[in-house]
Amino acid sequence: MLTNRRDVQIQWGDCDPANIVYYPRYFAMFDDSTSSLFEAAGCSKRDIINVYGLVGIPMVDTRAKFYVPSSYGDWITIESRIEKFNRSSFEVTHKVTKGEALAIEAFETRVLVGRDPADPARLKSTAVPAEIIEKFMRG
Amino acid sequence: MLTNRRDVQIQWGDCDPANIVYYPRYFAMFDDSTSSLFEAAGCSKRDIINVYGLVGIPMVDTRAKFYVPSSYGDWITIESRIEKFNRSSFEVTHKVTKGEALAIEAFETRVLVGRDPADPARLKSTAVPAEIIEKFMRG
């Protein structure tokens, strides 16, 4: 399946008083990486929301293991891919490397959600459209 | 062991265009919750850093499962406790409830780190001082 790779430079505001990345910032980078992966597949999150009348692709389960810290000014590479599509969810992995070293391994499970027609204040999961899955298969 | 509970109101800036919490913000809330837990035990992160000459208590492994979304203005309760102390690491759980509902379950493994005497640019894990463990046992 399609793999997306992007280089990210650690910014001053990403780092804590120990001068290592404040870990919630990594999750923000991973969220951006999943967005980039969809854009690389030819179906940006914005398109998905507009075309299929959805409201987002929220997280249902995520885990990250941190092996090597990074500091202000460092460059890391984030390699992201969808491992598996389920009916209304899918699983993504992010592998972060810093030079040759494996720095972080993360996975996430997300769902496509729209408004519940019975109660628009509620969110409801939606089956992943087959044409979206195909775009990742081609990758 | 000591359990710390705090109520948090979801702020406008915590939420994404779907008007649900942008999940990296939950990790920031959990980081604050672990800090609060240490403060409740009578050894704030600031004390630990000053007294033991450390630089921080970074994350090595964290996972969160999201069951119920929250929106701007909602109140959630975060209940945090250390489940286990290892030699230089410890395990924390955060249970988030929204009213009666279990909204999120999270766990984290953290280490105490100082500067490596052989190379101050590097971080090195440190054994958890016995007197810190005792403070949580009393809770």
Add this chain to the structure above:
Amino acid sequence: MLTNRRDVQIQWGDCDPANIVYYPRYFAMFDDSTSSLFEAAGCSKRDIINVYGLVGIPMVDTRAKFYVPSSYGDWITIESRIEKFNRSSFEVTHKVTKGEALAIEAFETRVLVGRDPADPARLKSTAVPAEIIEKFMRG
């Protein structure tokens, strides 16, 4: 006019490698402070959005002058008040003190906006309802 005062403890993730608050975090605190001010007046941002069919109260102009830095664990007090209502905008000041010292002075001008009926993708400013202004006058 109504003044709202709240105490905020500087968190680990608010601070940068110099162990002082990363200044964009202060603007997040000010945004929360303006929300608190509305809540104290008896008309939360959530109510305003629901009752008047608005989408938000975005910033049009903001300035902050930083006199005294704060670090992890410090407590600051943020005192916020609306200085003036204009037709569809209003002006807020935030005065931050740390102990006896004046730490930051900030002001902001915000507008009430709804969707433009002619093009719902666009935002359009709305006159501030008189009943909202009255709630702040009583303060």
Add this chain to the structure above:
Amino acid sequence: MLTNRRDVQIQWGDCDPANIVYYPRYFAMFDDSTSSLFEAAGCSKRDIINVYGLVGIPMVDTRAKFYVPSSYGDWITIESRIEKFNRSSFEVTHKVTKGEALAIEAFETRVLVGRDPADPARLKSTAVPAEIIEKFMRG
């Protein structure tokens, strides 16, 4: 003087429930832009900290005027330059454009600070080294 220009795509996590950028995120982008400007001048913030024994380049005064909102997926261009060097401070402007439109105008005044030799817990401003000023003049 040297001008640095960079294109930034608005991310999902930059936006609030109104699907416009949560304004504190713009200040984070401006902080990154000032870092990029220094890097473009050949003296990264990391170099400055290491070479001159400083601890950071904190903000003393900043203002931003927001004319045109941006939403998830939009691209903006941030053009940054130092307008003036003072003894230990300097003034930066950031001009944000979205297509042809001027979207935001921001300015900031920053200082170079090191540790106070008399009390390392305190920060003390430092004269801007002449060789740093020269690097921006050449731009």
